[in-house]
Amino acid sequence: MKAIICLTLFLSIAHAQTYELTEGTARFKVKIPLKSIDIESQEVKGKVVCAEECEFLLAVPIKSFTSGDSNRDLNMRDATDEGQFKWAEARGKFPPSVWSSTAETINATVKFHGVSTVYPVRISEHGRKAGFTLNLENHKIERPSLFMVKIDNEIPMTFELTWKKP
Numbered sequence: 001m002k003a004i005i006c007l008t009l010f011l012s013i014a015h016a017q018t019y020e021l022t023e024g025t026a027r028f029k030v031k032i033p034l035k036s037i038d039i040e041s042q043e044v045k046g047k048v049v050c051a052e053e054c055e056f057l058l059a060v061p062i063k064s065f066t067s068g069d070s071n072r073d074l075n076m077r078d079a080t081d082e083g084q085f086k087w088a089e090a091r092g093k094f095p096p097s098v099w100s101s102t103a104e105t106i107n108a109t110v111k112f113h114g115v116s117t118v119y120p121v122r123i124s125e126h127g128r129k130a131g132f133t134l135n136l137e138n139h140k141i142e143r144p145s146l147f148m149v150k151i152d153n154e155i156p157m158t159f160e161l162t163w164k165k166p
Contacts, residue, residue: 019127021046023162026060028134030067031152039067039076044159048127050096056108058159059089079144080113088112090121098123108132113139130159 024044030037043064048056062082066073077083092108103124109116110132117139119132134155136143143150 016049016051019048019163022164025160028155028157033149037067039065041065053093055093057091059087085114099127113141115139
């Protein structure tokens with residue numbers, strides 16, 4: 001019996017397809033009074049393993065997000081406690097049909113600031129684009145403010161992903 005289970009596991013792993021992220025960009029826009037700030041990271045890491053369904057993991061180092069203003073970036077890293085929570089990550093499962101689809105929505109568990117929350121994520125262009133709206137309060141982030149007005153609680157996130165297929 002043990003041999004049958006091991007053989008079944010081996011065969012399922014042997015037929016799994018792995019997709020490596022060769023290039024990834026994460027972007028978001030923060031709105032403060034009288035202005036919007038574009039912030040980006042080009043250090044997205046990721047992997048997808050597909051068998052009967054696909055499992056994925058994407059991760060971005062917090063310190064890699066830049067806005068073009070080093071003081072603002074330092075304040076963002078302080079607000080997100082980057083010293084303690086160095087990575088933001090998303091993981092989940094989706095059907096292999098996503099690779100052939102122009103648009104689908106899946107659920108992903110996003111771990112940010114030490115708190116995991118499930119979000120609906122829009123996947124498009126055969127897995128090359130993704131997006132969801134991050135809720136800062138759900139992740140226990142004290143929202144920074146300017147002139148006593150806090151930044152928006154909901155932050156639209158977008159991703160551009162280039163996968164190396166087997």
